[in-house]
Amino acid sequence: MQKKVATLFFVIFIIFNSFPSNIFASTQNKNRILFISSYNSSFPNFFQQIQGIRSVLTDENSILDIEFMDSKRFFKAENINNFYESIKYKIKNNTGKYDAIIVGDDNAYDFAIKYENELFKDTPIVFLGINDIEKAKKAESNPWITGVAETESVADTLKIAIKLKPKATKIIAITDSTETGIEQTKGFYNEEKHFSGLKFSDLNLSNLTNEDFKTKLKQIDDNTIVIFIAAYRDVEGNPIDFETAVKFVSDNCNQPLFDLQLQGIGSGLLGGKVISHIEQGKSAAKMVEKILSGIKITSIPVIDKSSNQYIFDHKQLKKFNINEKLLPKDSLILNKEVSFYEDNKKYIWSILIAFIVMIAFIGYLLINIKFRKKAEKDLLEANLSLSDTYEELEASSEELRAQYDEIQRQDEKLVQVKESYRLICEASTGGTWDFDLMNNIRIFTNSWYEEYGFFENDFLKTKNWVKRIHPDDKDTFLKYQRLIKESLDEKYSCEYRVATNNREYRYFAEKCIVLRDSNGKIQRIAGSHTDITDRKLQDIKIENLAYHDILTGLPNRTYLNKEFNFVLRNCNEKLFSGATMFIDLDNFSLINEFFGHETGDKVLIYISNSFEETFRGDDKVFVSKSGGDEYIILIEEISGENEVKEYINKILSVFEEKVVIEDNEIFITISMGIVIFPKDGTTVEQLFKNADAALHKAKESGKNCYKFFDRLMNETIGEKILLQNSIREALENNEFVLYYQPQVDILTGRLSGFEALIRWMSPKYGFVQPDKFIKLSEENGTIVSLGRWVLKQACDFCKKINVNREDKYVISVNVSPIEFMQYEFVDKVKDIINKSGVCPGLIEIEITESSLMESFDANIEKLHILKRFGLSIAMDDFGTGYSSLNYLKQLPIDTLKIDKSFVDDIANTNISTNFVDIIIVLAHRMGLKVVAEGVETELQKDVLVSQGCDKIQGYFFSKPLTELGAIKYTKDFQDE
16 A cells, blocks of 8 residues: 555655756846847837847846847938947947847848947957858858858749749839848849749839839739838838838739748748748857857858758648649748647647546546555554543543643742842942041952952052043043042042953943042042943944934935034135035836835935945035935035036936845936025025025936026025915906817717816916916815815816717816825715715726825725716826826726827827827727827828827817807817
8 A cells, every 4th residue: 555655745745856947047147139020019020030039049048138230221321320329338338348249130240240340359250141142151251250151042042933923924023222132133144044934123222103013013913022121211212111111012013023032931922942031040159159168250150051941831722722742842821720639739638648647647536546445443542441541541631731720930039039039239339449548458349350350359459440431432531530539529430441351442430439538638439330231332322323314325315404504604714615416316206116115224324324425534514315216415615616526427327327235227317406605594494495406406307317496496495485375365356267179079069068277367467377286286285175066066066068869078187196195085076976966977087197196905995985886087188197007997987088198109200100009909998098188180080080090188178268159169169
């Protein structure tokens, strides 16, 4: 039985240990490799090259950095120069040197050769995808370059094309004027001499308009073999991406398109004997691997022939009714339909084997159960016998426990007695001494020697005692002695440090009583020495904590005030200038939220150490930490603002490099406010206030900058305070009014509702911009009352325009993050809507992404409650905040509102258009409606309609209207 169980566990152990164990790989000693691609990240060649490279140079042994020249789209000298400046900057600021450079295709190769000595000196360069064979062969003369050339199998592809189309009389190449197109077209015509019976020609997209090119494609007849080389640049020089080019040609050509590259097969090209960029990537990576292993680059020859393969698309073969038997035997057919068994053969056999193993295991278990039942019977009998024994042991255990408890009580009494004895001894002993000056007798108690580690006869003379006093305390002790001799007091005390026999300085408190005769002459002195080292060290620690930051050890605001007052006094006496810099870390709270407070603390320690290292040895600089992520630097005696700027550059240099904390790379920027004294103030309080105003201005300017104080800053802050106070009065005086901007459903053409927009018509300040007073109201808390007023007005307006039963006009109301965070927010919203009598389904609240990030779970619950109440919920300004899919899918929202900034860019760039398209597709897949804000032109509307946007809002339909104007607009829209 035991042997069988052991055998089973052994088999299981062998099975589990047969799996790969190299799950975790060392991340140490990785090689740094730079890959420069001639293309961009969307070009198919790039993905295949990277796949080949990564199959050899994995993440376990290499760090691969990738840079894109994007020369297919941007091929001018200016673009190449910009790329050079970018690479130069990155290499200069990179902490480590690259071990090897890989360049993909001709433009990247030419770039590397041109700037080899300047950027890549003594660094191995391996190329791949070079169409110009002569250029590739010339590389062998450079001892630092080798690589893989790209040779197309034009002849082999033409031979199979002739075999498949034996009646063909012409061969035409689809090409363009890109460098790749020119080189491959030359190779095409070089084969003409080998096919004398066929007429060679080409159709160049770069020489024709798109319409002419399309017409000529459609005119290609059945007697023509078509070879696709390139179609990536039109007659105006505009770049065309690969997928678009292939689709354009295949849609307009009625003949099979033979190909020399792998990436087009499956997208509309038939195939041929094609180049595999994956294999090129592998070959180049293997060369790098050999170089990094120590093999000299001169012993690695250039590979001038590609290992190409016959590859065809099954869909194209079927489309043009081509017999697969005519293809070479070693051809690879892509997209070929396979049977269910062939497609899932591995899984079927795996399940079958597992089933057989399971049946065998069940059989084993049944046999095992039989033996187990017999063993259980034997165990039951043994258990009955053990139960009797256990009862006897339990009785003995109770008796022992009672004895143990009694012993414990006796021990406790003994401990109490010992403690009392110890306290009495300590109270009755101490460092006491008695000097009888009349009889020259000096007595020290035994406990005095034992307590402080001294020996008898050590201090028979006072000078021996003085020798042991700390140098900094000798003057204090000597003054204390003179005071005893020269005054007539009875009691004296003094504190000082004394070196014990183990050479350790201890703090002592000396107290003494002096007996004098009738003439005042000292006759006897008796006193004690108390070791107060712990208390003194604690006092020093408390003083240090009072004047230093606990986390970083830098001087704190209290210490700075003390130092600053001293500097200002010197400034007045010696007539010099100085500077104070308030430094605040930008968005530091995000570091705490994302990486955790422990990482945030380590960042503050790193920055504090960097400041100390930067200004070490400079006596004019005083670095202090004022608050959580704020620093104040005081500079004494400056010659002018130029010297201040030199110090500013030193401060900025601290933040040039990334901060690495536990493998987290963190880039930090700062905002600075700077004052010059006495020009900007003569008191600490005044200078701090002005520096804070300058810092505030720097943050308002977008952060990551510094500002010198000027008097206008205080005036601006004063205006801000007055405006904040006026907001409360405006709310009481009904100076706010709501405007309403229509939202139109572009699919049905019907008016779907309005967005309520608040305006302030101040008798004192005139029209105040919403972005100005809303921000101020959030700062002073009036936004909560303002938000409730807006909701009440919007509900009243909603009742006015939804008069008929069929009216379903939805009113959207913006909610401030401050208002949303209020504990009673949900109850207030429900109460206002219920009192108004309006249907909750006709009210939509708009929230921003940023308002949800703090207390995310609690905010989600609020939205769920409002959703169940019947409200619609819209995500406003989508794309300008976090835009996290992980957060988005958790939100119970109905609508995404695309920010106006994206809509503005629709007419300017195709990229932004595609980005808006992605947002719309994403929203629709999540079951959300999409509203585009700020639509002003016919072009913007047409693009949004074509991309499936649901609703449009903007000046194209109407500017924001007063309540009466909105009601009239609704009636006019219905009439239309």
